[in-house]
Amino acid sequence: MTDRNVLIIGGGIAGITAGLELAEMGINSTIVEKENHIGGQASVFSCKASEKCNKCFACVVDNQIQEVSRRSTVRVVAGSTLKQLSGERGRFKVQIQSNGNDTQLKASALLVATGVDFFDARRKPEYGYGIFQNVITAQDLDEMLRSEGRVYRPSDGQVPSKIAFFQCVGSRDETIGHLWCSKVCCTYALRFMKAIRHQNPEIQTSFFYIDIQPLGRSFESLLESCRQDEGMHLIRSLPSKVYGHRTSTDLRMRFIDPLSGEIVEEGFDLVVLSIGMTPRQDADRIASLFQIPKNEEGFYRSPLEDSGIFLSGACKGPRDIPSTMIDAKAAAHRIVKYLGGI
């Protein structure tokens, strides 16, 4: 068992964690990443601590990336795309292309950890993303907080006094055929609200949702603290449309007030769209390359274990960072079993 080498497709948090886990068990791995750097979607997240840690796991991602760079048994081939799979079970040959050059990598097992894309909010034009400057996505907000450490209105750089979070943008939506819950967005937005209100208690936040989706053990206390905060309004209603104004950058939106049952209009300074996760644009290509079955939603289903092809992370369906990491550890263990144990 000297030449056990696993090829990991995707250098996001799932691929990285699996690579590190395999390294700990004495198995070499090569991570093939499409982008020029590893870390994936989770690497742009900002810390969402308020008076205490809200367990967003953003720091863990940085840690894992650093850890990979220190290991010699986890090789990273960034900026590469997959071309072809040949060979047989247990002796795979994968053709990859980086900088215009083709190389062939050999692997005794494959781990597909290609993750997800974030929903393109422009596909819901009624919310005005890309039309109104002060409609941003949760990812934009993350980047804002990560790079500048504060929340502001893109139009004038001012601190907003009222922020609205729209849930389920691109999830649970029949009109675009996305019949799945992205699982993480409720917690993600609530943590944002906690962090923002902690930084600036003047800011009023509203959270528009269908159903609040719990996530893990710490969720109960998070939700409870949000419900008790008078500056956080949890409103069970999804706005139908965001209206801009000809002469100002203020936004108005229309929704049904669940308390009175009436249609109301309210103004906000900043609208944050909690965009969901969708299968990767090239999900079909990778699926046919490796013959991975898909579920009705378009996410991957695990192939048979003796195929030597394993899956991990959000390519199987939306996941948050901790459950992705747990999933990656579990996948690493399955691979070890497949390769004959320790």
Next chain:
Amino acid sequence: MRSSDVCHIAVFVDQCKGALSHLLDEEMIQYISGLPHVVSCSQDEDLSSSQRFEKLTRRLSRGRADRVVIVGGSPRVYEGSFRRVGVTASLNPYMFLVANIREQVAWVTPDAEKAKDKAKAVVAKTVQAARSLTPIEQEKFEILKEAVVIGGGVVGIRAASALADANIRVTLLTRAKDIGGKAIQLSHFYDRPDEVSSWFAKQVEGVKKHPNVKLETSVELKGFEGHLGNYRFHIEDLLGRRRVVKGAAVVLATGYDVVPNTEGIFGHKRFISPPQMEAMLQDVGKPLVDEKGKPIQTVTFILDLVNQTIKIDSANAVKNAMLLRKDHGCTVYVVCRDVKVSLDGMEKQYRKTREMGVIFIKYDDPPKFSLVNGQINLEVKEVSTQMRGEEYNLSILSDLVVVSEEFVASKDNPLLADILGIPLPKEGYLMEDNPQFTQIRANRRGVFMAGGCRYPQPLEETLVEAEAAASGVTELLSRGMYVYDLAVAEIDPAKCAACLTCPRVCPHSAIVVEGYAEKNIYVTGGYEKEFKWRAARVLPTQCYGCGVCVGSCPTKAITLKHLTDTEISLRLGG
């Protein structure tokens, strides 16, 4: 030989890709080179990359330096790589300090002159502190290729078989007569048409027949001792006979408890629990009738009165509502606060269930129940109907109401935590270590946890946890040897007052108070050499080197080997 007797410091200056160029001019380099004990000072464009570090290794192996100071960014950038470089350059990995002039100077001091002075001071003090460094040795011990799993439920079974499949001998301990647990109560999976019972029987059979698995049923855990790699579990059977089981590591899969809701009207026979519902649906062909033989026509699931942030009830209600509708033609209502669709495939299931005619009702204020002609009447204010002026705008008469049992932390967790020496937070579920190590690891080395003892989760998610915990164990055992640095706390027994502060504050159960010392703080003289005094002692295999004990020791008897008080005061310029 005292550590400062011979002292050759090599300084490496990291330009941090040009971010520090305004500080690190020719004069600064000369200043650094002129500091006492500095034998070399070399510059690099970017030391954070591993290739550069290799170059550094080569330079170090040729030179005569016995300690290294890096001038640049945060210690975290260099620490990990340096530890490895140190080993290859036969330099002790702890003979190394970082003068962080990026975060501590460049980013916070805009004035150029002041910044330079401050940078000089930081570097000079770090170089001075480097003289106080002492090498830290490594220790190692053998790790058995055996593990223990506690808990014979679905999680324990999955963890045990995962370990066994990876060639690890496993002892599966359960206090029950047979393995099984709560999952056996489920009739069907929510996401596939299969029955749970046949799947589960296969799992049970698999683990029972596995040559690497030894089952110990009807046993209680009474004691736990040893250290990572060689723990000993004292177990007691029904007849009170004790045995010792060995394991290098342990997976806790002891599950959670349920508290049925039978208070007031919920005690009425038309209220049943989810497991009772599952049992009724186990037999697909059997018609659903009440105790008088009358067919059950209307079934209501009432959710979120308890377990509001746990997805299990919601998933099972959706699944069973569909079965009741499809196989028995019942009218089904699901009354909840939020429909929990955050499971793979659940949104589709939920929609399908609605399309089949199951009615979902959401409330903000809990519904009221009453008995009407032997049936259960539920009155609820439906949040999405948007009607005004009525206190209760819906009333539903049902033959059966499924009311959830509350999921709570196992009442045995305090005892278990006490035996294993792991902390227990006030909610009562077993606590994970620092979340950076993910949720499956307790903060005692070699203790892992999965499933309901950590937090109740749906079957699919909990099984992944079991495998992840198995992975954690496999990782430890795969090395055969556990090698660790003695970068731990150390107690000077002569200063110890045996006040028990440190064992209480230690989060890793790494401190014991034993009669081992020649003397402690109470002994002033005239003592017998043979007598051993009580004093606190650190178990280096358990210690994480966090320093909590150091800060709380009233007599300052404890030092951290890798971060001494001397070093700190030198760095602060004291």
